[in-house]
Amino acid sequence: MSHHEHDHEPDRRFDPEHVARLDAPERALSIPPAAIVAAVAPRPGEAIADLGVGTGYFLWPLVEALAGEGRFYAVDSSPVMLDHLRARAAAHPLGARVTPVLSSDGQVPLEEGSLDALVLGSVYHELTQRPAFLRSLRRLLRAEGRLLVIDWRPLAEGEERVAGPPADHRLAEAQVRAELEEAGFAVASHPEHFASLYTLLARPGARPRS
Numbered sequence: 001m002s003h004h005e006h007d008h009e010p011d012r013r014f015d016p017e018h019v020a021r022l023d024a025p026e027r028a029l030s031i032p033p034a035a036i037v038a039a040v041a042p043r044p045g046e047a048i049a050d051l052g053v054g055t056g057y058f059l060w061p062l063v064e065a066l067a068g069e070g071r072f073y074a075v076d077s078s079p080v081m082l083d084h085l086r087a088r089a090a091a092h093p094l095g096a097r098v099t100p101v102l103s104s105d106g107q108v109p110l111e112e113g114s115l116d117a118l119v120l121g122s123v124y125h126e127l128t129q130r131p132a133f134l135r136s137l138r139r140l141l142r143a144e145g146r147l148l149v150i151d152w153r154p155l156a157e158g159e160e161r162v163a164g165p166p167a168d169h170r171l172a173e174a175q176v177r178a179e180l181e182e183a184g185f186a187v188a189s190h191p192e193h194f195a196s197l198y199t200l201l202a203r204p205g206a207r208p209r210s
Contacts, residue, residue, distance in 0.1 A: 052123030
């Protein structure tokens with residue numbers, strides 16, 4: 001579900017052939033839908049985009065929490081994944097509130113300053129060319145907007161992977177925080193909502209460091 005591809009970096013994008021894993025019941029053990037809502041804290045009428053949306057695992061709890069009162073953008077670089085999202089939307093009572101958006105070449109085709117919230121749910125570790133992409137995301141947010149990165153903690157030495165991406169795909173929270181700050185975000189501390197994932201709340205801050 002990554003929005004980038006680069007010749008010198010490994011391809012960590014989710015394989016659409018494994019789409020059933022995205023909605024497997026056991027996923028709710030690691031990523032409870034109620035925790036997603038608590039982390040994002042959506043407000044009625046907000047414009048919210050889920051980047052690397054897949055089937056909408058992170059998006060549907062937000063739509064439902066607001067009873068569809070808002071604008072919801074389902075963004076993915078994979079046409080196959082967006083087809084799955086459209087199928088889910090067609091069967092969902094609030095599906096008409098969700099707008100699929102195909103991203104390409106590291107660009108999200110939404111208007112500058114149009115979003116209140118951007119959610120990167122279990123997708124940050126898949127991204128390449130992150131500094132440029134983060135700067136482009138920063139421009140999409142309104143002045144008081146927020147970006148939520150929810151991603152998997154690195155495994156401790158000897159710890160067995162029960163869920164989530166392989167150990168060598170995971171990024172330390174400190175690295176993600178530093179990359180967000182380099183792209184011009186102000187990163188605030190955020191309550192922990194997940195046992196195996198960290199959450200970073202970032203807002204448009206000073207200009208990115210050159």
